[in-house]
Amino acid sequence: MGAAKPAVEFRDIDIAYGKFVAVRDFSLSIRKGSFVTLLGPSGCGKTTILRSIAGLVDISGGQIMIDGRRVDDVPIYRRNIGLVFQSYALFPHKTVFDNVAFGLKYRNVPKPEIARKVGQALDMVRLPGSEKKLPSQLSGGQQQRIALARAIVFEPQVLLLDEPLSALDANMREEMRVEIKKIQKATGITAIFVTHDQEEALSMSDRIVVMNAGSVEQIGTPEEVYERPATAFVADFLGKANMLAGTVSRSDSTTAVALAAGQTVDVMSPRPLAPGSKVTVVVRPQKLSVGAAASGNRLSGRVVSTSYLGGSAIYEIDIGGKTSVRANAPINGRVAREGEAIEVGFDPGGCVLLDESGQRIS
Numbered sequence: 001m002g003a004a005k006p007a008v009e010f011r012d013i014d015i016a017y018g019k020f021v022a023v024r025d026f027s028l029s030i031r032k033g034s035f036v037t038l039l040g041p042s043g044c045g046k047t048t049i050l051r052s053i054a055g056l057v058d059i060s061g062g063q064i065m066i067d068g069r070r071v072d073d074v075p076i077y078r079r080n081i082g083l084v085f086q087s088y089a090l091f092p093h094k095t096v097f098d099n100v101a102f103g104l105k106y107r108n109v110p111k112p113e114i115a116r117k118v119g120q121a122l123d124m125v126r127l128p129g130s131e132k133k134l135p136s137q138l139s140g141g142q143q144q145r146i147a148l149a150r151a152i153v154f155e156p157q158v159l160l161l162d163e164p165l166s167a168l169d170a171n172m173r174e175e176m177r178v179e180i181k182k183i184q185k186a187t188g189i190t191a192i193f194v195t196h197d198q199e200e201a202l203s204m205s206d207r208i209v210v211m212n213a214g215s216v217e218q219i220g221t222p223e224e225v226y227e228r229p230a231t232a233f234v235a236d237f238l239g240k241a242n243m244l245a246g247t248v249s250r251s252d253s254t255t256a257v258a259l260a261a262g263q264t265v266d267v268m269s270p271r272p273l274a275p276g277s278k279v280t281v282v283v284r285p286q287k288l289s290v291g292a293a294a295s296g297n298r299l300s301g302r303v304v305s306t307s308y309l310g311g312s313a314i315y316e317i318d319i320g321g322k323t324s325v326r327a328n329a330p331i332n333g334r335v336a337r338e339g340e341a342i343e344v345g346f347d348p349g350g351c352v353l354l355d356e357s358g359q360r361i362s
């Protein structure tokens with residue numbers, strides 16, 4: 001009731017390159033001022049969707065609405081959209097000022113206002129006073145800040161960011177994540193961000209759209225897609241979940257699952273399941289407790305490998321039947337060694353159940 005119009009809305013869009021359908025039945029509604037991430041493996045159609053918003057690729061079915069208006073027939077130059085790409089795509093022979101001013105000149109903004117707005121945008125990306133520099137005199141991270149300034153300077157309705165951090169080194173990436181979020185919040189701009197990096201998606205987004213082969217697998221907050229993956233694909237793509245195959249042996253207030261690995265676990269199911277049903281128990285590495293701390297369902301295993309991370313360690317633990325699990329557990333006492341016998345545990349509610357077709361049981 002009284003909800004504001006979505007900033008961007010896709011209604012069942014299809015996009016084809018010749019005979020190849022790159023995006024199928026894609027629907028998504030993006031709230032004004034929110035930060036939405038398209039996350040998925042290479043080739044799943046993320047860039048194609050961004051290009052469709054900008055008018056750089058035609059849709060073959062469905063509708064795209066920006067601020068409640070159909071834009072199918074609106075040409076690129078009439079759409080008010082900021083773009084940042086993976087490669088900085090700055091004009092190499094133009095100064096920072098001219099690079100950032102580009103979209104304003106193009107829109108016939110008066111000169112004094114251009115100078116003021118460029119100054120503001122450079123303040124925003126924390127590169128004040130860099131107007132006279134050339135892109136070649138800036139670091140990769142700085143160039144990407146200029147690209148960001150260029151994209152926001154004309155106050156676009158939507159900011160599109162296509163893997164803007166992937167050309168940067170690890171430290172710079174983390175810094176820029178925080179920076180981009182800050183700028184997005186401060187300007188209140190609606191942002192659509194593309195990445196195939198799950199950490200980037202989880203840390204930056206209000207909502208994540210997990211895509212696979214041109215279609216949506218799940219849309220939700222970072223917590224929802226991580227904690228309650230809707231499909232096996234989402235569970236696996238976001239954070240290397242443990243997927244334990246098994247068969248329901250009893251189901252009433254809790255559900256007993258006989259794992260293919262040979263042990264039986266007790267889990268919470270949203271509803272009773274028929275004994276004999278094939279299910280997959282999905283448990284995140286962080287939900288597994290190990291050693292003396294093992295609680296809930298306890299499985300005996302043997303340490304296959306250990307990666308020490310400081311406060312915690314990642315263990316690969318063989319639990320029999322050619323099945324191993326990955327646990328990410330805080331270190332209490334000492335780090336377990338390879339070959340050592342060890343218990344792993346998880347609470348009955350610390351997992352999600354998938355049915356035979358890989359859909360979450362709800």
Ligand SMILES: Nc1ncnc2c1ncn2[C@@H]1O[C@H](COP(=O)(O)OP(=O)(O)OP(=O)(O)O)[C@@H](O)[C@H]1O
Nearest residue numbers: 017020022040041042043044045046047048049196
């Ligand atoms: N111009 C084009 N002509 C033909 N096929 C294309 C074209 N552009 C993209 N495709 C195909 O469409 C599919 C989606 O491509 P898209 O670039 O949207 O993927 P992506 O999710 O952005 O991948 P990446 O993470 O590698 O950037 C891919 O299979 C790709 O090969």
Ligand SMILES: [Mg+2]
Nearest residue numbers: 046047048162
């Ligand atoms: Mg892409």
